[in-house]
Amino acid sequence: MRLNGAQALIKSLELEGVEIIFGYPGGAILPVYDPIIDSSIRHILVRHEQGAGHMAEGYAHATGRPGVCMVTSGPAATNVVTALADAMLDSVPMVCITGQVAFAAIGTDAFQECDTTGITRSITKHNILVTKASDIPMAVKEAFHIATTGRPGPVLIDVPKNIVDAGNPDAYFEFEYPTEVDLPGYKPEIEPDQVQIAEAIKLMLEAERPVLYVGGGVLKARGSAALVELAELTAIPVVTTLMARGAFPDSHELCLGMPGMHGNYTAITAIQRSDLLIAMGSRFDDRVTGRVKDFAPDAKVIHVDIDPAEHGKVRVPEVPIAADSRLAMEAMIAELKANGAPAAFKDRSAWRQQISGWQEKYPLTYEQSTDGELLKPQYVIEQLSALNPPDTIVASGVGQHQMFGSQYWKFDHPYTWINSGGLGTMGFSIPAAIGAKAGMPDRTVWAIDGDGCFQMTAQELITAAVDKIPVKIALLNNSFLGMVQQWQDMFYEGRRSEVQMSYDLPDYVKWSEAMGCASRRVEDPNEVEAAIEWANSINDRPVVLEFRCVDSERVFPMVAAGGSNDEVYVDPSQQSTLDAEREAAK
């Protein structure tokens, strides 16, 4: 089959099983937009290229399949940079295709030229500048292979215009899709080493205060079922990081919830007091560890990560296991059973008691609004969680609402929580929710957003309205850049600098309606339930519920940046009890 580069590119994507491209056309990529008309692939025209990138990420998070976005050269490539960096830090499988000026013009400061592969080198797992039309199929094959295997991540393919130009005789070649890649330097190893598994088992059998510290790698490895089996076999309590919410059911008795800067007291403290930390697809992020030298000081560490560079990057593990975390857990389960589990474990009832003591004393808590007061964000999220199907997908922005979302939504299914954990990208939620809904059209998809975040990417709601992708947005409008305000209040003596937005500028309801969404404003706790039900009754359009929230709520618990996890602040109503306890322990 004789094809030109543009046809070959689209054909290659079809052969990779791509269903959806999130994209935006322009000069250099124009030739590739022509064969899209005849392709089975659905193209979703976004309103800003950053949106295309986050949609591809949302799609990948929700479906487990690589997200694909396509944009033109220059400003479009730079617009997608944020999403690439986001996908890199959160290990999201994604393939991004960028147009580039004609090969002969590269390096001449041509119109809309930028050094896309240079700019994205450190924020992609790999990038490829294709120089010949006949190299396109292999570039696509390699990109999907690299994006989805080993530690997943974004791969960018930069495509000069001349090689996809239907008017260029040199852009034609006999198309054949390769069956294998030729990457002599890339052979990710995913099988655990049995010797290391045996070492790990030994530590697990000896441990008196073990904790499973579960990160996003378990989701990437499709390892939730293995995790439940391992936790139940060993009766080891589980904490799920911000990237792993839903990897283990919150309703499970072994679930301690989220650790870290805004984790709950029990999750944080269980790690601190543990004698064995089993890090499963987690990377000792500074938001989890707090001050590294004070992190889990008495714990030995088993660290399972598919990326060996994570071993010893922050904390030197006693047992490093470079493997896919699902395979590692399955190997652990088999080995444990062969070694007398569960009977062979140490008696850990004291540990269990200590944990349930913390859970009783220091649960997550907030005060419901008093009469006439605006809404409490925690209450809104509790209601959303309670009134939606348990497999509802929730995408979040970045800020207080994200932390409240992670804390107060009850996650009982994997792949239901989508957020920007590593990069902390404001504006992530709306496009990510749209990408998730496009990939999982039968699921209810909510975005939890802040008023600051909403204003960064709201225009993608037009994409959702036009393309009939009925996502629902819970906009928690507190009229502030709440998280920044919280830091100023706590660490800058309340000196508030440039954090005030406005409750009614813009008018979010009118704005949402203008973008083709149904929208309502909610100010009274008694209206919350009815509003959510109303939103859930609408399925032909996106819905935006503007929840007017108090402007002074704080996210607790909190560990100050760089502080020790032993110095966690709990809710003010619990702090005096905790202080007294700490005093007594001295």
Added chain:
Amino acid sequence: MRTEQETTSAAVAEVSRHTLSVLVENKSGVLARVADLFARRGYNILSLAVAPTADDRFSRITIVVIAEQAVLSQIVKQLFKLINVVKIAELSPGNSVERELMLATVRATEQTRPEIMDIVGDYTAVVLAEGDNQITISVGGATAEIDQLEEALRVHGLVEIQRTGQIALPKIGAEVPILRASK
């Protein structure tokens, strides 16, 4: 219990020089990827030399770094994450032959020239060019030797100097520790 930080501070004294021999795919942009990685992660390169190998699909980059063991281990692992990096070995004086080339133009007056020629002779350097008050010499040798020669010439006045950075190959028959290699 050890944290990386403590390991680092405990082992400050063990910071030492390591020669990494990095086999990479011969593709455009590979050197930029390697250089970028060192810059971005704050690793110190002492020297870097790159050239094609006997197999034209691959090039070899010889990188000399100063690092303590934990950092070296991170450098190696992060390098190996680059898709085009195929193999990383550590070469040491015991298991390898090492060479570096230096060109230097030195001030040489009537009076100092004999002394300079003595030095040149001691280091088996070669005179490449002579002018009225300057001579350009070339010398190949172990990096430490070249360091000494550079010092010896400096007192006479170095006009210009260019060193290649160290390159190295395993000694014939020697076992070289392979730190990472694709299976």
